[in-house]
Amino acid sequence: MIAVLPCPARPTLADVARAAGVSSATASRVLNGFPRVRAETRQQVESAMVALGYERQRAARTASAPRTRSIAFVVCEEGLRLFSDPYFGRIVAGVSREVSAAGMQLLLLPVPSTRDCQEPAMNYLSNGHVDGALFVSMHGRSPLDMDRIDVPVVIGGRPVHGSEDDQFSYVDADNFGGAARAVRHLVDSGRSLIATVAGPRDMTVGLDRLAGYRRVMVDAERSDHGLVFFGDFGQASGEHATARLLERRPDVDAIFTASDLMAVGVLRALRRAGRRVPDDVAVIGFDDLPIGRHTDPPLTTVRQPVEEMGARMTRELLGLIFDGPSAPRRIVLDTELVLRASA
Numbered sequence: 001m002i003a004v005l006p007c008p009a010r011p012t013l014a015d016v017a018r019a020a021g022v023s024s025a026t027a028s029r030v031l032n033g034f035p036r037v038r039a040e041t042r043q044q045v046e047s048a049m050v051a052l053g054y055e056r057q058r059a060a061r062t063a064s065a066p067r068t069r070s071i072a073f074v075v076c077e078e079g080l081r082l083f084s085d086p087y088f089g090r091i092v093a094g095v096s097r098e099v100s101a102a103g104m105q106l107l108l109l110p111v112p113s114t115r116d117c118q119e120p121a122m123n124y125l126s127n128g129h130v131d132g133a134l135f136v137s138m139h140g141r142s143p144l145d146m147d148r149i150d151v152p153v154v155i156g157g158r159p160v161h162g163s164e165d166d167q168f169s170y171v172d173a174d175n176f177g178g179a180a181r182a183v184r185h186l187v188d189s190g191r192s193l194i195a196t197v198a199g200p201r202d203m204t205v206g207l208d209r210l211a212g213y214r215r216v217m218v219d220a221e222r223s224d225h226g227l228v229f230f231g232d233f234g235q236a237s238g239e240h241a242t243a244r245l246l247e248r249r250p251d252v253d254a255i256f257t258a259s260d261l262m263a264v265g266v267l268r269a270l271r272r273a274g275r276r277v278p279d280d281v282a283v284i285g286f287d288d289l290p291i292g293r294h295t296d297p298p299l300t301t302v303r304q305p306v307e308e309m310g311a312r313m314t315r316e317l318l319g320l321i322f323d324g325p326s327a328p329r330r331i332v333l334d335t336e337l338v339l340r341a342s343a
Contacts, residue, residue, distance in 0.1 A: 071314070227249060238266045253281055263286075
């Protein structure tokens with residue numbers, strides 16, 4: 001028996017989920033034909049759709065004929081960071097290559113964190129303007145109302161564990177393994193007091209790189225919470241974190257930094273404090289941005305295949321657009337430690 005709940009004149013997928021007694025993610029999987037949904041659950045959701053008069057906001061697409069031949073590239077960041085961080089340009093390069101080869105066009109859609117700014121973007125994605133969407137730089141647990149998006153979605157980076165975004169396919173780099181490899185190199189090089197400038201705590205990329213650092217530090221019996229500082233992946237935050245680190249732990253002799261841009265800030269702070277790199281303090285970054293080849297000294301870093309991540313995300317999305325729904329895929333690409341003069 002389905003309990004029909006009061007709802008607006010135009011019911012939403014969330015209304016269907018409540019009426020069926022399931023999560024919005026489960027209702028979305030039923031609506032989009034994902035496998036591995038119990039027959040009983042599927043029947044509950046379909047009955048709720050009928051009872052509420054739920055209709056898709058878009059007509060069903062055929063696998064061979066996308067309606068708009070457009071894909072949205074959604075960046076969950078303020079515009080300033082979008083255009084100042086080289087990571088986004090590199091991932092767009094990989095996306096653009098695949099989109100052009102498919103004869104489609106790419107639409108850039110920045111979505112800042114404030115709800116007022118998100119609403120126009122979500123309306124755009126929900127009203128038939130694109131055939132699919134790629135999401136990158138996701139913060140926290142389901143910061144956007146993803147259930148409203150009635151097109152295929154692929155996410156760049158692993159969603160936060162337990163978020164409803166886990167219904168979607170994603171492409172990520174091996175952030176844990178890359179960080180662990182970098183810190184292990186510092187341990188094997190004889191560094192004794194190894195700090196980290198970690199990334200944001202509301203992003204899995206930051207959490208995974210911090211987890212890799214911590215795993216090696218525990219294994220080496222050097223775990224010390226006082227050696228962990230946080231930044232936002234930007235240069236200024238790396239510089240600020242290093243200044244605080246040197247005040248509290250002036251004997252630090254190595255810093256693993258969760259992004260190359262933050263590592264540039266780390267190098268500036270060390271130089272200002274009169275510390276030589278790598279003689280006094282070794283520094284390792286993460287990303288392998290071009291800027292790392294031109295720092296003084298050149299930056300040892302972890303290379304992640306950013307362009308390939310963008311290309312792979314796009315190929316996964318095109319498969320969903322042209323071939324129809326499939327079970328979510330979790331793709332993790334390898335990283336590589338690139339040794340230069342800073343460590």
